[in-house]
Amino acid sequence: MNIRDLVHSSPIIGLSLPNPGRNPAGTGTIRMPNTPKSVMSTPDSSNVPSRAGSPHSKQCYSRTASIVLIGMRGVGKTTLATIAATALGWEHIDTDEIFESREHKSIAAYIVELGWDAFRAVESQILHDLLTAYPTNKIIACGGGVVEPESNRLALQVFREHGIVVHVMREKDAVLKYLRECTHHPPFYHETAVEAWDRRVVWFRECSSFDFVSLTVDIPSAPEGSPETAITPEQTLALKPVEEEFFRLLRFIHGIDTNKVAVGPRTHRSYILCLTYKDVRDAVPVLDDLSQGIDMWEIRVDLLGSLDPTFLAFQVATLRRYSNLPILFTLRTVNQGGKYQDATDDTTALHSLLQYALRLGVEYLDLQATYPKNIFMDLVARKGNTSIIGSYHNWSGNISWTGQETRQIYETLVQLGSDILNITNVAKTWEDNMSLREFVSSVEKNGIPLIAVNMFAQGKISRALNTTLSHVCHPLLPYPASPGQISFVECQQILHFTGLLPARKFYVFGNPIGESMSPTLHNTAFATLGLPHSYELHETDSVDPLVEVLRNPSFGGASVTAPYRRDIMPYLMHVSRQAKIIGAVNNVTPIPGGFSGDNTDWRAIKTCILGSVTPANAVTASTTALIFGAGGTARAALYALYYIGVVNIFIYNRTKTNAQILADEFNKLDALFCIRVLDSLSIPLPIHPQPTIIISTVPATSNSPTGPIEVDVGLKLEHLSSRGGVAVELAYQRRVTKLLALAEKKKDQGWVSVEGIEFFLEQGYEQFKIFTGRRVPKKVIRAKVLEVYERNVAHELTS
Ligand SMILES: Nc1ncnc2c1ncn2[C@@H]1O[C@H](COP(=O)(O)OP(=O)(O)O)[C@@H](O)[C@H]1O
Numbered sequence: 051m052n053i054r055d056l057v058h059s060s061p062i063i064g065l066s067l068p069n070p071g072r073n074p075a076g077t078g079t080i081r082m083p084n085t086p087k088s089v090m091s092t093p094d095s096s097n098v099p100s101r102a103g104s105p106h107s108k109q110c111y112s113r114t115a116s117i118v119l120i121g122m123r124g125v126g127k128t129t130l131a132t133i134a135a136t137a138l139g140w141e142h143i144d145t146d147e148i149f150e151s152r153e154h155k156s157i158a159a160y161i162v163e164l165g166w167d168a169f170r171a172v173e174s175q176i177l178h179d180l181l182t183a184y185p186t187n188k189i190i191a192c193g194g195g196v197v198e199p200e201s202n203r204l205a206l207q208v209f210r211e212h213g214i215v216v217h218v219m220r221e222k223d224a225v226l227k228y229l230r231e232c233t234h235h236p237p238f239y240h241e242t243a244v245e246a247w248d249r250r251v252v253w254f255r256e257c258s259s260f261d262f263v264s265l266t267v268d269i270p271s272a273p274e275g276s277p278e279t280a281i282t283p284e285q286t287l288a289l290k291p292v293e294e295e296f297f298r299l300l301r302f303i304h305g306i307d308t309n310k311v312a313v314g315p316r317t318h319r320s321y322i323l324c325l326t327y328k329d330v331r332d333a334v335p336v337l338d339d340l341s342q343g344i345d346m347w348e349i350r351v352d353l354l355g356s357l358d359p360t361f362l363a364f365q366v367a368t369l370r371r372y373s374n375l376p377i378l379f380t381l382r383t384v385n386q387g388g389k390y391q392d393a394t395d396d397t398t399a400l401h402s403l404l405q406y407a408l409r410l411g412v413e414y415l416d417l418q419a420t421y422p423k424n425i426f427m428d429l430v431a432r433k434g435n436t437s438i439i440g441s442y443h444n445w446s447g448n449i450s451w452t453g454q455e456t457r458q459i460y461e462t463l464v465q466l467g468s469d470i471l472n473i474t475n476v477a478k479t480w481e482d483n484m485s486l487r488e489f490v491s492s493v494e495k496n497g498i499p500l501i502a503v504n505m506f507a508q509g510k511i512s513r514a515l516n517t518t519l520s521h522v523c524h525p526l527l528p529y530p531a532s533p534g535q536i537s538f539v540e541c542q543q544i545l546h547f548t549g550l551l552p553a554r555k556f557y558v559f560g561n562p563i564g565e566s567m568s569p570t571l572h573n574t575a576f577a578t579l580g581l582p583h584s585y586e587l588h589e590t591d592s593v594d595p596l597v598e599v600l601r602n603p604s605f606g607g608a609s610v611t612a613p614y615r616r617d618i619m620p621y622l623m624h625v626s627r628q629a630k631i632i633g634a635v636n637n638v639t640p641i642p643g644g645f646s647g648d649n650t651d652w653r654a655i656k657t658c659i660l661g662s663v664t665p666a667n668a669v670t671a672s673t674t675a676l677i678f679g680a681g682g683t684a685r686a687a688l689y690a691l692y693y694i695g696v697v698n699i700f701i702y703n704r705t706k707t708n709a710q711i712l713a714d715e716f717n718k719l720d721a722l723f724c725i726r727v728l729d730s731l732s733i734p735l736p737i738h739p740q741p742t743i744i745i746s747t748v749p750a751t752s753n754s755p756t757g758p759i760e761v762d763v764g765l766k767l768e769h770l771s772s773r774g775g776v777a778v779e780l781a782y783q784r785r786v787t788k789l790l791a792l793a794e795k796k797k798d799q800g801w802v803s804v805e806g807i808e809f810f811l812e813q814g815y816e817q818f819k820i821f822t823g824r825r826v827p828k829k830v831i832r833a834k835v836l837e838v839y840e841r842n843v844a845h846e847l848t849s
């Protein structure tokens with residue numbers, strides 16, 4: 051087996067992620083828009099609808115296309131370019147820097163001497179040269195005033211046909227404060243910074259394709275005397291969320307990870323929560339609670355306090371800062387149950403609002419069947435990697451599910467190129483829910499995901515029975531978005547009482563497992579989500595008795611730990627390819643006809659590393675890593691490292707021969723691997739460049755007749771590079787290990803330590819997702835697990 055088959059390579063080393071749930075783009079006949087009539091006025095009566103698309107809907111930027119950043123002074127273009135260029139392994143070019151080195155003086159001094167026009171002329175030349183010379187593999191940060199000359203705007207518009215031009219934004223207050231305090235900028239020409247900002251914002255949008263908000267983070271000040279442009283390791287760490295959000299957008303644009311929810315016949319039920327706030331920033335304190343069981347956020351733009359694009363960009367950015375769930379952008383008009391005015395003769399505002407959603411790179415966009423047809427089709431044509439949910443809400447209660455009108459709506463929405471359909475009616479009687487199910491069955495064969503529900507009290511059951519992207523409410527929301535909406539927990543209760551969600555039993559298999567925290571994690575998660583399942587310890591002396599547990603009809607899944615991670619494999623009908631390579635499974639789930647085994651250790655390791663490696667130490671081809679230990683977790687660590695693009699790996703193990711066997715085995719998997727075994731931990735280490743990722747898979751303590759004694763693997767402070775790095779602990783320990791203690795001492799040099807408990811939590815979240823198809827609201831579970839953990843530690847220390 052070739053390990054490369056498992057890893058989707060991308061030029062963004064370390065940022066490649068597989069994308070199992072992605073919906074294919076629509077295909078089929080192209081119907082060009084004619085007059086801006088309502089879509090509903092031109093239904094097509096053919097029985098087998100084909101989906102519209104357009105050559106543009108396949109539009110995708112090359113992964114090597116250069117990225118140009120434009121935006122107001124001080125929003126963070128240079129900062130973003132620096133951190134993104136490091137992570138991509140690309141060169142970062144700054145028009146201001148080129149100007150100053152070409153003219154041998156500061157921009158401010160140049161303008162005092164020769165004036166703004168002379169400055170703009172040279173700046174324009176630099177811009178044109180760069181855009182022509184560097185179509186690929188560069189990040190170009192432009193000066194804030196680059197959009198002033200029309201010729202520059204035109205050049206950027208030409209460039210964005212193949213390159214990525216991003217308009218960077220940041221909170222006005224924070225930027226103005228920075229500009230007031232900053233001495234090296236020339237004053238604005240005849241106007242204030244705010245005036246220049248307001249004047250330029252239209253131009254920034256006119257010549258870019260995407261808007262990105264670099265939400266302000268708290269950046270520690272640089273040590274005295276350091277150059278103004280240098281970014282210290284601590285500063286890059288503070289900027290980590292900005293880096294993550296920018297790469298989320300890039301991965302989306304490039305189609306590497308479009309963050310889609312898996313929908314279809316063999317997937318779990320999926321749910322959307324509509325944030326009914328005037329300002330979604332008000333949701334932040336309860337966002338984790340609101341995320342209970344759901345797969346997607348919906349921003350109902352018509353309910354927001356403002357429709358200003360900048361306000362909308364900050365709404366989306368805020369959600370992205372606190373959650374990585376995909377976002378659905380919905381603008382509901384009055385006749386469809388929303389607050390946005392219904393189409394008037396002038397539909398320009400509606401059109402540009404919807405186009406703006408695409409600029410923000412939202413994962414899903416709701417388009418109403420009642421929108422003018424040309425608008426609907428234009429957005430489908432430009433959607434890129436955004437999926438279109440074509441929707442129709444009938445509030446009159448006059449349309450029956452089995453009647454011709456519903457079928458026509460369905461067909462029209464399909465023909466227009468919707469990726470997912472949303473048809474909502476009113477239930478006047480219980481039987482209306484039956485006819486809904488009849489309709490759903492009749493169109494199931496088309497394979498187009500359909501949200502079909504009835505509103506109001508009589509329709510509640512239809513919401514619970516709907517399988518795809520059900521809109522749910524939550525008690526903490528200001529109000530439910532639609533009449534008759536039920537919560538995620540209520541849905542589960544209805545499903546359970548109607549026999550569609552039987553209670554299952556989950557276990558942890560292993561020996562000894564008395565100290566396992568898995569029951570706390572999983573049972574808290576079940577309770578939080580209102581799921582009827584339970585999770586308990588199942589300690590056995592051998593693997594054989596486990597088979598009986600597996601075969602019990604109520605078996606839902608099991609975590610598997612030492613010593614059965616390999617022994618359980620012969621009992622499984624299917625073992626994931628990752629688990630096969632790693633050589634161990636750590637969870638088992640029932641599948642039709644047998645059981646399936648997977649490994650979530652590597653996923654948790656990947657998350658721990660990527661979440662903590664600073665932009666300054668982003669993974670590149672020369673990155674090195676050091677692993678302590680050569681057992682099962684070391685194997686998962688090797689796989690995780692390969693997955694994120696680290697192939698220069700050193701193993702240090704008490705028994706060198708075991709390390710050599712492991713290195714030999716993995717080196718054979720791919721010629722790219724360069725795994726070596728260290729004889730000893732000399733100072734300095736014989737590793738160049740020094741490792742920026744150190745992973746310990748050995749326990750912090752070992753048992754002795756006199757009690758637990760500290761394990762010292764021999765790592766010294768001098769072994770930790772002064773470039774910073776990430777130290778990861780892969781066992782949840784009662785004591786901080788030597789590795790973490792050393793990393794803590796080098797914090798100011800950019801070392802980040804990830805405790806074993808973090809690894810355990812990540813691994814547990816992943817297992818839970820496999821067991822139930824649901825994500826867990828992390829804050830609640832984390833708090834409970836940490837409470838139990840602290841209690842155990844306190845107990846150990848006092849006894
Ligand atoms: N997201 C952010 N949060 C906080 N400060 C930021 C952020 N992005 C940039 N900064 C700070 O703002 C200042 C201006 O950033 P810079 O990248 O030079 O802006 P530009 O190139 O757009 O003029 C710098 O001090 C930088 O550290």
Ligand SMILES: O=C(O)C1=C[C@@H](OP(=O)(O)O)[C@@H](O)[C@H](O)C1
Nearest residue numbers: 122123124146157193194195236
């Ligand atoms: O707003 C402007 O006209 C300018 C912005 C500056 O670039 P940054 O936006 O990178 O600070 C720099 O090009 C020059 O001081 C003029």
